[in-house]
Amino acid sequence: MKYQKIPEATIRRLSRYSRCLEEMEEKGEKVVSSAQLANKCIVNAAQVRKDLAYFGEFGIRGVGYYVRDLLNNIKKILGSNKEWRMALIGVGNLGSSLLAYKDFLKQNYTIVAAFDIDPPKVIGRVSEKLGKPVEVFHINRIKEVTKERKIEIGLIATPPSEAQSVANLLVEAEVRGILNFAPAQITVPEGFVVKDVFFTIILDNLAYLLSN
Amino acid sequence: MKYQKIPEATIRRLSRYSRCLEEMEEKGEKVVSSAQLANKCIVNAAQVRKDLAYFGEFGIRGVGYYVRDLLNNIKKILGSNKEWRMALIGVGNLGSSLLAYKDFLKQNYTIVAAFDIDPPKVIGRVSEKLGKPVEVFHINRIKEVTKERKIEIGLIATPPSEAQSVANLLVEAEVRGILNFAPAQITVPEGFVVKDVFFTIILDNLAYLLSN
């Protein structure tokens, strides 16, 4: 396990292995081979082993991998063994569906505060959802509240025209991670990370494949 | 312009170029160089030219590319110059936010029918949204209605446990393209295309980058 730059694709696959391993654990399976895991995730078995080899030796030759053990190791690698505290900015259509997203809870991602430019307008959208309702603050309290609640990730679900200025506020509040749903290119300083979720890019991709 | 296998990354970038060119066109810009476009999309200028070269020669040496012309060509390549008719399956939290997604309308993707296992329950979610409300059918009418309305893409927004069986229905109804939001690996026969939108994989990726 010498140090190397790790491909982003490897990280994405680890996340998929993690999901598969969770299912296996639920089914009570104790041991899995790279071939079985590869089969389930539709990748090459050598790829599975190589992905893991970037981070250490987790298997036993002639046996395979202990499901529980491998899952714990992958979670440690991904940083998904800890609770991540998130803020939602923009409690509109998409935003309020994110508040109700059960998978976030099952996984270890929690929305601990929400922000909007017009909290009274959106308050109904929040209380109508299941579980403990998330408090909605005015956007101008973002710095104060994110500090207080130790928020590490911001979800941007405002109109695209507001995305960059919201990102600037998050940067100012030292929220280092941003997941951006608004179809706008946003930039942040060194040390901050933005990942985009652009539905229409994926749709365009689908449309391309369907037309060819 | 010899035939070659085209990288998926190229298609994704074309989609981004398309968005930038639309903005430029709105601003009234007539001509753009590969360097300017690259700068706006945060890629290498040679990359832009190479991406385009897979499909033909669209520029003029010493000048650049005509914005309008290049945009039309890219749309033709991506298949986004035509109207794509979509069905939504699962009108829950996420599903109803998709119904209200304005960008789908601005772009040429239209949801022309929705399906749920319990239409009466979800009807309020639809009528509360802006624009002309989308009709919600019981899932058991999917084959009939998709044929009648010439639907080409299905959006799966049901619980993950139902995703594969819904996909099977879409395959049966010969809906060739699927955009899957449920965190479940689904498989379809040759000739059909599935693209996944897995929020938690992207979040895991973000978490990894933040922990390292």
Add this chain to the structure above:
DNA sequence: TCAATTTTGTGACTCCTTTCACAAATTTTG
């Protein structure tokens, strides 16, 4: 008209990712 300037299109090169193939480690079987 022709030299200087601009910018494309593309072959060659570099870098990164995936797959192959096999030695090494471990278990199973006779």
Add this chain to the structure above:
DNA sequence: CAAAATTTGTGAAAGGAGTCACAAAATTGA
């Protein structure tokens, strides 16, 4: 206990994707 079977970990090969660098084409300006 030794031979056969299994499965990992990894170096080497193959395959893609991105960048560089420059000839070719078009424009501009004197």
